[in-house]
Amino acid sequence: MPSPFRTLPAFLYLPLLFVLALLQATSPAIAQNPVPQIDRIATNADLRATTRLSGHIPAWAVAANDAGPAPSSDSLRLTLVLTRSTARQAAFNQLLADQQNPSSPNFHHWLTPQQIGALYGPTQNDLDELSAWLTGQGLQLSEIAPSGLFITAEAPVSTVTNALAVNLRSFSLRDPATGKATLHIATTTEPAIPSAFASVVSAIKGLSDAPVYPMHRTRLATNAEGNVAAPRVTSSTGDHFITPNDFAALYGISATYQAGITGANQKVAIVGRSRVDTSDITAFETLTGLTAKQPNVVVPP
Numbered sequence: 001m002p003s004p005f006r007t008l009p010a011f012l013y014l015p016l017l018f019v020l021a022l023l024q025a026t027s028p029a030i031a032q033n034p035v036p037q038i039d040r041i042a043t044n045a046d047l048r049a050t051t052r053l054s055g056h057i058p059a060w061a062v063a064a065n066d067a068g069p070a071p072s073s074d075s076l077r078l079t080l081v082l083t084r085s086t087a088r089q090a091a092f093n094q095l096l097a098d099q100q101n102p103s104s105p106n107f108h109h110w111l112t113p114q115q116i117g118a119l120y121g122p123t124q125n126d127l128d129e130l131s132a133w134l135t136g137q138g139l140q141l142s143e144i145a146p147s148g149l150f151i152t153a154e155a156p157v158s159t160v161t162n163a164l165a166v167n168l169r170s171f172s173l174r175d176p177a178t179g180k181a182t183l184h185i186a187t188t189t190e191p192a193i194p195s196a197f198a199s200v201v202s203a204i205k206g207l208s209d210a211p212v213y214p215m216h217r218t219r220l221a222t223n224a225e226g227n228v229a230a231p232r233v234t235s236s237t238g239d240h241f242i243t244p245n246d247f248a249a250l251y252g253i254s255a256t257y258q259a260g261i262t263g264a265n266q267k268v269a270i271v272g273r274s275r276v277d278t279s280d281i282t283a284f285e286t287l288t289g290l291t292a293k294q295p296n297v298v299v300p301p
Helices: 010-025 086-099 113-120 123-138 157-164 244-250 254-258 276-289
Strands: 050-053 068-070 075-082 140-144 148-156 167-173 181-187 192-194 201-206
Touching: 075 123, 075 157, 123 140, 123 148, 123 201, 148 157, 157 167, 244 254
Parallel strands: none
Antiparallel strands: 050 192, 068 167, 075 148, 075 201, 140 148, 167 181
């Protein structure tokens, strides 16, 4: 049978070859499973024997801060952190190295989270067994990450207590900046999971309501005579702020700006946890005398 390519006009050969080359370039060697999928959790495994994980009791969960039992109706959002098998983790590490190696066929062949889960994550059987156990314990399944490494579920304190055999307490902690005391929940015992899951589950996040404090601290500075330095910007609440021009004065870079070096045409990527309200940026630029300019926001899928 003659090749169909011989019936094509000559001017179509080059585009066709380009398409074939493109398909080959987008079909790297990692299209197949790098290592065999092996279930680490047996189907219908005996779940009566348990193993306690470690590292879930925060340092501040001590008797001096104890404020009594955690409210049984409070809801907790837990995330089971899973592991890859030894072989799959080694293959994934090799992929990361190959993606940065120009001589590798996998150089810059990026994968989606779904592909990473299918090729390198826990097996579907293991995810199903863990999900079934969680729902069987009364937890509501919220999400399984595309990578297969995180399973998130929610339940009241009373349900979590029974499912993981933990002792959840309330603790009174003071904000080091304001001195105000707030209540936070934490476990005083390590969580217990079925021993059949021990090779897959490495940790359970969410068993402590960790307080979050800003890293910055403020204080009034005094000079040699003991006089308090006058702030340049004071809000209506009495808070003091440093503006971009203040930084220029503090670090002696005003001359750099005057020389015309402003960082124009340079790109800076800022990884944020949420979208930014553009009106806040506009208000800040107006108050500080900066040129109005909005950032280019890229929202990942």
